[in-house]
Amino acid sequence: xxxxxxxxxxxxxVGGLIxxxxxxxxxxxGSARGVFEEVETARSKLGRPVIYAANDVGVxxxxxDHMVSHHTSRLVHWVEIRRDPAGGSYGNRNFEVHDSGLYGxxxxxxxxxxxxxxxxxxxxxxxxxxxxGCDPIVLCGCPTDDTPRFWETLKATSNVGYxxxxxxxIAEMGYKPEFKKALRSMSGWTKEFxxxxxxxx
Numbered sequence: 001x002x003x004x005x006x007x008x009x010x011x012x013x014v015g016g017l018i019x020x021x022x023x024x025x026x027x028x029x030g031s032a033r034g035v036f037e038e039v040e041t042a043r044s045k046l047g048r049p050v051i052y053a054a055n056d057v058g059v060x061x062x063x064x065d066h067m068v069s070h071h072t073s074r075l076v077h078w079v080e081i082r083r084d085p086a087g088g089s090y091g092n093r094n095f096e097v098h099d100s101g102l103y104g105x106x107x108x109x110x111x112x113x114x115x116x117x118x119x120x121x122x123x124x125x126x127x128x129x130x131x132x133g134c135d136p137i138v139l140c141g142c143p144t145d146d147t148p149r150f151w152e153t154l155k156a157t158s159n160v161g162y163x164x165x166x167x168x169x170i171a172e173m174g175y176k177p178e179f180k181k182a183l184r185s186m187s188g189w190t191k192e193f194x195x196x197x198x199x200x201x
Contacts, residue, residue, distance in 0.1 A: 022133030030122030035141025143188020
């Protein structure tokens with residue numbers, strides 16, 4: 001079904017999610033180095049935020065409320081690992097799952113044709129949190145710069161498209177100042193652009 005909200009439009013089965021978490025603080029966990037420490041710091045300051053985990057970090061966090069990814073084929077495996085009864089050490093197994101609806105129907109939420117859609121899963125998760133009504137939304141492990149992923153041994157990330165993503169973010173926030181106002185970040189370029197968590201408290 002088509003839907004419109006907060007300057008966005010799209011299709012999929014998500015209409016009932018719009019503004020369903022109005023007033024709740026959210027934390028978005030990406031895959032950059034330092035994410036686990038940033039999550040703990042943000043949680044201690046936000047109290048009990050709604051936690052959105054983007055990509056593989058969702059397998060490893062003690063608690064997640066939403067797992068999000070553009071990479072549906074991998075998301076299937078990450079969800080299975082998280083929900084494996086033998087994997088209790090990974091934390092809770094009751095959480096919602098979201099993708100961009102690019103690879104057909106799955107038994108979870110599809111944000112199909114979200115326009116525009118952020119290309120990085122962490123920023124896509126932030127869009128979902130915003131559309132669900134969360135404020136503030138704090139990015140952890142989502143610096144959108146050359147910080148390596150938490151599992152990389154490189155000095156700089158292998159994801160070389162971050163500069164283009166920065167320009168996309170700048171342009172999008174120019175159109176959606178209320179979204180920018182809701183966002184904060186724990187590190188990197190996004191912290192410089194959105195501001196740190198203390199500005200949200």
